[in-house]
Amino acid sequence: MENRITSLLKKKKENILSIYFTAGYPALDDTVSIITELENCGADLIEIGIPFSDPVADGPVIQRSSEIALRNGMSIQLLFEQLKEIRNHVSIPLILMGYINPVMQFGIEDFCLRCRETGIDGTIIPDLPLEVYEEEYKEVFERNSLCNIFLITPQTIDERIRKIDALSNGFIYMVSSSSTTGAKGSVDQEQIAYFARIQDLNLRSPRLIGFGISDKATFGRASSYANGAIIGSAFISALKGAEPVKSKVKLFMDEFH
Amino acid sequence: MNYQIDDKGYYGIFGGAFIPEMMFHNINELQKNYLGIIESESFRKEFRQLLEDYAGRPSPLYYSDRLSEHYSAHIYLKREDLNHTGSHKINNTIGQILLAKRIGKTRIIAETGAGQHGVATATVCARAGLECVVYMGAVDVARQSPNVEKMKMLGAEVRPVESGSKTLKDATNEAIRDWINNPVDTHYIIGSVVGPHPYPDMVARFQSVISEEIRQQLKVKTGREIPDYVIACVGGGSNAAGAFYHFLNEPQVQLIAVEAAGKGVDSGESAATTQLGRPGVLHGSRSLLMQTADGQVIEPYSISAGLDYPGIGPMHANLFVTQRARFLSATDEQALKAALYLSQKEGIIPALESAHALAALEMITFKPDDIVVVNVSGRGDKDMDAYLKYFQSQK
Numbered sequence: 251m252e253n254r255i256t257s258l259l260k261k262k263k264e265n266i267l268s269i270y271f272t273a274g275y276p277a278l279d280d281t282v283s284i285i286t287e288l289e290n291c292g293a294d295l296i297e298i299g300i301p302f303s304d305p306v307a308d309g310p311v312i313q314r315s316s317e318i319a320l321r322n323g324m325s326i327q328l329l330f331e332q333l334k335e336i337r338n339h340v341s342i343p344l345i346l347m348g349y350i351n352p353v354m355q356f357g358i359e360d361f362c363l364r365c366r367e368t369g370i371d372g373t374i375i376p377d378l379p380l381e382v383y384e385e386e387y388k389e390v391f392e393r394n395s396l397c398n399i400f401l402i403t404p405q406t407i408d409e410r411i412r413k414i415d416a417l418s419n420g421f422i423y424m425v426s427s428s429s430t431t432g433a434k435g436s437v438d439q440e441q442i443a444y445f446a447r448i449q450d451l452n453l454r455s456p457r458l459i460g461f462g463i464s465d466k467a468t469f470g471r472a473s474s475y476a477n478g479a480i481i482g483s484a485f486i487s488a489l490k491g492a493e494p495v496k497s498k499v500k501l502f503m504d505e506f507h
Numbered sequence: 508m509n510y511q512i513d514d515k516g517y518y519g520i521f522g523g524a525f526i527p528e529m530m531f532h533n534i535n536e537l538q539k540n541y542l543g544i545i546e547s548e549s550f551r552k553e554f555r556q557l558l559e560d561y562a563g564r565p566s567p568l569y570y571s572d573r574l575s576e577h578y579s580a581h582i583y584l585k586r587e588d589l590n591h592t593g594s595h596k597i598n599n600t601i602g603q604i605l606l607a608k609r610i611g612k613t614r615i616i617a618e619t620g621a622g623q624h625g626v627a628t629a630t631v632c633a634r635a636g637l638e639c640v641v642y643m644g645a646v647d648v649a650r651q652s653p654n655v656e657k658m659k660m661l662g663a664e665v666r667p668v669e670s671g672s673k674t675l676k677d678a679t680n681e682a683i684r685d686w687i688n689n690p691v692d693t694h695y696i697i698g699s700v701v702g703p704h705p706y707p708d709m710v711a712r713f714q715s716v717i718s719e720e721i722r723q724q725l726k727v728k729t730g731r732e733i734p735d736y737v738i739a740c741v742g743g744g745s746n747a748a749g750a751f752y753h754f755l756n757e758p759q760v761q762l763i764a765v766e767a768a769g770k771g772v773d774s775g776e777s778a779a780t781t782q783l784g785r786p787g788v789l790h791g792s793r794s795l796l797m798q799t800a801d802g803q804v805i806e807p808y809s810i811s812a813g814l815d816y817p818g819i820g821p822m823h824a825n826l827f828v829t830q831r832a833r834f835l836s837a838t839d840e841q842a843l844k845a846a847l848y849l850s851q852k853e854g855i856i857p858a859l860e861s862a863h864a865l866a867a868l869e870m871i872t873f874k875p876d877d878i879v880v881v882n883v884s885g886r887g888d889k890d891m892d893a894y895l896k897y898f899q900s901q902k
């Protein structure tokens with residue numbers, strides 16, 4: 251079977267909406283409900299966050315959700331259990347996003363194998379550098395049909411972007427500004443200039459823009475310079491509160507119709 | 508065996524640069540340029556001059572009659588406590604501020620545990636006229652308050668960190684986040700031999716002046732450059748890296764690294780990384796790390812804020828697995844006792860961190876001719892609250 255990320259990107263070229271959430275938050279067993287409801291509400295792609303105790307690339311919202319998820323008892327082992335039957339009823343691409351240490355401790359081979367068995371299509375591991383991936387990880391990821399997604403930032407020089415482009419088999423994750431994750435509420439001129447600069451490189455890989463994308467307006471602006479965008483912190487903030495988790499997901503997603 | 512960094516930034520299997528892309532540009536610049544800069548004639552000259560005139564180096568190598576008598580060996584104390592700002596940390600911050608200026612950075616950030624690195628950073632920033640922000644865990648802000656006041660007086664902004672265990676690890680996380688958010692104008696002065704390559708090697712080089720001096724001073728005092736033992740405490744491991752550096756390839760020198768056992772290695776409240784840790788990645792390098800089976804970092808504990816860290820530098824992880832260095836650990840209680848002993852026998856009040864190194868003297872059986880150098884990494888002014896409490900409880 252073709253990788254679901256690859257097929258999505260072939261079919262859909264614009265306004266791809268990807269949603270990130272932290273597994274185990276707000277409650278330990280919300281994972282499957284959140285995924286199912288996101289698909290029902292029109293998300294194109296889902297990034298499932300594996301919580302880590304020391305998420306240095308994340309701002310306060312994802313830090314908090316990770317802390318709570320860990321306190322709730324989330325682990326990679328448990329996450330795979332929860333997702334065991336996910337492919338019986340969810341068909342959009344699923345990506346696991348997390349820091350390298352928990353993945354290393356789980357074991358890279360096992361991790362990739364479980365991803366394939368579970369129907370996971372890709373990974374985003376922000377602190378796994380390109381060079382280490384290429385030398386030590388690429389083979390086992392590809393053997394298990396996983397797209398590993400790399401980040402680029404406003405500081406990434408063209409030569410390196412081209413290298414990342416060549417190594418990518420899914421999409422390129424464009425970090426929208428020099429920052430940790432978190433909603434800023436707007437997209438400024440400097441960011442637009444950066445988006446346009448990357449657009450002009452005519453890369454072979456599709457691009458999704460993430461970090462600081464929070465609502466329909468910022469999603470629309472970012473998407474006009476890429477194939478779509480990713481919302482994380484703003485979605486996680488919307489999961490607070492006492493209502494059933496599915497209604498909170500629906501309420502957040504309603505805006506995008 | 509080579510115990511130094513290899514050309515890919517590793518010490519054996521430890522080290523490397525496990526960093527998010529947001530840090531790549533700055534780290535890559537450092538990797539490409541640090542050796543060229545710090546080995547240049549002009550840098551070396553300026554660095555040496557400042558170590559001498561500003562930090563007060565060389566620090567004395569003091570023969571302790573009373574410890575020598577007590578432990579039946581020749582005990583020398585390397586007096587890093589006499590440096591400007593009160594610890595070895597100034598050696599590194601002088602080096603890094605000169606580097607930061609040469610790469611055109613205008614804003615400096617740092618993490619600090621005991622506050623010694625924070626004070627040393629604030630100090631060199633004041634002198635260089637650069638903006639300085641220091642991240643410090645809220646627990647450490649409370650237990651090392653004299654240093655917080657000093658940093659403020661020196662013109663630095665101290666940002667208390669409320670996440671995690673509110674200690675050194677969390678302050679480091681927050682400093683890394685600051686750098687990700689300010690990649691253009693900011694240099695991050697890491698305070699120990701931790702972090703992504705090239706930090707462990709760069710900081711070790713700046714601290715290596717400690718063992719360079721020990722060799723020269725021992726030669727003058729004893730006629731031989733090579734001691735039998737060098738003992739140093741290990742938080743991240745910068746004072747130990749500096750004290751070991753020029754002895755790494757002298758196999759007859761026993762290198763003793765002393766970790767903080769906290770309330771006891773098996774008490775659940777400890778920071779003895781080599782005994783409790785496994786290989787893992789934190790703060791940009793692969794090293795030994797205290798962690799759960801799932802790879803979540805365990806919050807460490809030590810009475811000493813400077814040793815209260817769940818990892819050690821990759822150089823030390825390699826010295827541990829290759830058995831080049833012997834790793835011991837001292838409890839809170841043993842360190843306090845050693846601090847009181849040195850105070851009353853020699854009139855030197857050591858930092859709580861350094862007291863862990865001194866505590867190791869109790870654990871080793873020396874021969875009468877042994878030459879033993881203990882690195883007294885800092886002075887105890889900042890620890891007077893903890894010492895008074897202990898002192899009173901002993902009455």
Ligand SMILES: Cc1ncc(COP(=O)(O)O)c(C=O)c1O
Pocket residue numbers: 594595620621622623624698699700740741742743744745746747812813814858860861884885886
């Ligand atoms: C006096 C002193 N010694 C030792 C340390 C521990 O650091 P390192 O292991 O890097 O020498 C500190 C850290 O704050 C310190 O202040």
